[in-house]
Amino acid sequence: MGIKASSLSKSFDEGKTFALKNVNIEISQGEFIAVIGLSGAGKSTFLRAINGTNSPGTGTLEVLGQNVTTLSGKSLISLRKQIGFIFQQFNLVKSLSALQNVLVGRTAYSPLWRSVTGCYHAADVALAKKTLDSVGLRGRYDEKARHLSGGQQQRVAIARALVQEPKIILADEPMASLDPKLSEVVLDILAAVNQQKNITILVNIHVLELARKYAKRIIAFRKGELVFDGKPEALTEAILEEIYHVDKATL
């Protein structure tokens, strides 16, 4: 179980630039990991490789006991439903209610007729409501997503991921479009489910202090390569310089 990447590479323009370059990493179930690095360093690509929304590269990537790079169709769906994904832009359907947005997380668990008609099983609806309660949106079920604030929308998106009852949650810069104060709310929720439900959390963060505060392990990408993997304390100035150093040529 967990996640294990062996010489995982992915390149654009036939091997000239790498989104991921020879990544080797093992992540066990229940870890809370912050992923840091410059934009374009491969953080998002790595997260999207884990749930197979990016086309597979070379090497192997084992997630929850299955090799993602060879999965397709039904088996990919059955892997994805165990992985929640939280986006920077929330990616809610703005014209639907909070509850309908959360129930989207149950489509993969419901028969096709239920998910298409929106007649979800009563247990699914109850779970969705309970999950919205748990992220502090009790009683806001029927509010349209577009009428919620950014922070509330992101909490609906978190509820959508949680309602999948996932083993892994991938969060791609979930606080980047929120106020700094709200960032901690989002990370507190993720830290809580990590502890209570033993859900593996991988979160891309560009605020270093938050990464240090919440994560027990930090990994860093630079130009697709994994350049750091260790405890927050091990992250020295010299290493940070290596991670965040900007080439004049790339500017």
Added chain:
Amino acid sequence: MIQSSDSIRIKYFSLRRCFTYVSLILAIVMTYWATVAVEFSATKLFEGLPYMKDFLSRMWPPDTKILPRVLTDTLLTIQLAWVSTIIAAVISLPIGFIAASNICESVWLRRVTIFFLNADRAIDSLILALFFVSAVGLGPFPGTLALAVHSVGMLGKLFADSIESIDPGPVEALRSAGAGKLSTIRWAVWPQVAPHFISYFLFRFELNVRVAVVLGLVGAGGIGFLLTQYMRLFQYQKVCTVILVILVLVMTVDYFSSKLRRSVL
């Protein structure tokens, strides 16, 4: 004295400028040529004025006795436009999804569909009406078929365009949650495009009411058919009634359709 600098002086004899002059002269020559071709004549227009006045005076007052008949046929025109727009919308719905690049992965299927939509739009509904009249005979049915077929071209294209311009975020969210293609379309695509679809549907209905009037002229039923009948019999007061009713019909449909469209978007 203001110093002239070369950089801001307009160069009247540059290559670009010469090209503009040539285009302008060409446009004038072509307009003159076309005017001669259509036998445009101001004298003829002035000579025609008394006849116009005569025509209009014979139209007045409108014959209100035929109003019940006119209204029945107006209703038929609206029904014709409605049924044809419904048929077109039902056909266009799946076609729109097939023609949208973010839904349909097969490039060839998409290209063939878009080709047919373009070809369909290129054939005017009047031509289609003539074709269907000769196929199924006179009456409102050929008109309905003509309008339905022609409307698919426009609705299919507009549907596909609005599907292509959705926010891809929700689609990614559903795919990530393990949702299948149908559920993704239902919950990520449909809520985003439905208001646009309704708006386009109403707009097409609006157009179809107008076209349905014209289609009547070639025997495809409705109020236009009535108009030709009275014209042929030189019953100008009845013609006047029909024209006034058409005017009211078109304006009413436009008003309510645009109001509705604004409320759904």
